[in-house]
Amino acid sequence: MSWLTYSSLLSMMALGVTLLYRTTKVANFAHASLVTSGAYVVYSIVVVLHPNPYVGAPIAFVIVGGLGLLLFYGVLEPMRRRHSPTVMLMVATLAFDIVLFGVLNIIADDLASSYFVPSRNILLSASDFTFMGQPGIFFVAIGILSLCSVVLYILLNFTTLGIALRASMENSSLAQAIGVNVSMMLGISWFAAGGLAGVSGALLPLWTQVNPNTGTVLLASIFCASIVGGLDEIYGAVLGGFLLGFVDVVGTSLLASSIGSWIAFYEPAVPLVVLCATLILAPKGLAGFLARRKK
């Protein structure tokens, strides 16, 4: 069942990537490091104040959401105002990722030297609760993913803010012309995406070990989930996350038991194989594939 936990977390991360792609047309290469930041926010809180790790999740939402805002208003918005091409915006997110990587390592070193705790390979699953024979993270991850999806759905479909957001996604210059503050809309989506990354990062150490370089490893999986789901449809990210999580966890263990355990070494290649298959067979992703079937 643990694949459901992983899939939920992956879906939350991919949701952020797809949201940003839809609104800003940027593939956010710093997204996985934002996830890691969420994990370190929670770990710092746990180390200093010793609360239950779940208490840190909302705080991670706000702080990492703030990092998203910093990246948008501090770096991308000034570039956008100078009409930088999209590729350059992506390079900027890559540069932000590098800075964040340095900062995370500094924080990790600091935690280790000031509080005498291990700050690499952090794992919080020991302080998790158990419910019906399953670790708590299993329910919390699925619960938070459902909550986020429902809130996002209501926000986008039934509120004025959501309509303004969607208008800026569909045609930003037209939205600007009828008085939508597009820059603020983008800012909101960067906060939301950062927040999603922060929460998923906050829950990550309850499921697996986290390092400052976890982001580098996760990045490929997150982008694969986004593309497999379909970059043109926000909810595709959830589909993609679940498909990829299933193939990654269940598929690899099936292969390992039938072919040999050596195959487990190549687990990081799984998302790439899925990605290639998607790009060749259904380049619009699962969501695009389903939409075409409906027509």
Add this chain to the structure above:
Amino acid sequence: MTLDQVILFTVDLLALFSVYLIINLGLNLQQGVTGIPNFGLVLAVAGGAYITASLSTRLAIYLLNVHTDLDPIVNNVSVLQLVNPILRSSPWLSIGLLVLFLVIGGASGALMGLISSAPAVRLREDYLAITLLAFGEILNVVGNGYDPLVGGPPGTSLPDIFGWAGQYRFYWATLIMLLVAVIIFVYVERLVRTPFGRVLRAIRDNENTARSLGKDITRYRMSSILIGSILCGIAGALWALYSGAVTPSYDRFDYTFLPWLMILLGGMGSNIGTVVGTLVFVTLDELIDYFKYAFAPFLPFDVVWLNYLLLGLLTIIILIYRPEGIVREKWTRVPPAPPPVGEAKPG
């Protein structure tokens, strides 16, 4: 710094400069000239380094007629003890092997470029960018898991093809690398002035116009990726041969991010800009490296992370305040088209 230190510093700097110049010219051809955002550069570099490392000892045994039952990767050190004395005694044989290894490196780079771009080369540039980035570090997974490639995590050594230079090994190695870099610079500089190069720039500036003139966009983009990846592969092989050993740890920071930073700094699309950007960056980086331990007492954190903060911020500042870099791309002069036959002259 004493004179010896200055010389050592300069030689070190030139070696790094040559390798990065080759990689950056490859990236500039793809991103600057053709507009292909290759965020997976590290794959071609690692491909060139790992595959060359994997084949070099085996080929050396075979070509030099060394008879041994030892495995060239598992018993790497003992095998190289048989191979290196032969190479040390004959410079020309070494140079011949060097050329062969560079060809292998280039071919491996090309293979990696083709594999990683094939699924997405027909799609929009952002899909291609994401796919290339995702593929970037896959070879490290293989390198760590499959020992015959580079001997797993501890890595493997390569035959010392610069051994004939004795105590001047690093000087000669640097000179040869610089020579290769200069040859490649001349090649790329000529290439962008050919009709082929102009088509690449036309694709970058307006894909639809190029297509409407009957150019096969996919084929040209593939060629650009192919040439760029060959250059990266050659650079990877050169670096592996220069440093004498390879571990499966070529990462996105060193071989994707830094080349992007350098061509941004120099000015995208211009080969001269690439040279300037590489030289400025490598000098800066080596100086930071040399002096950073002097700053260490004043920093509240471990000095190894300083590079990440400084280089990331530098990139962001360039992107916001001077996106065109140091050297602006020059428009190439194209001879004016002959007047159409039969058209009335003005006036």
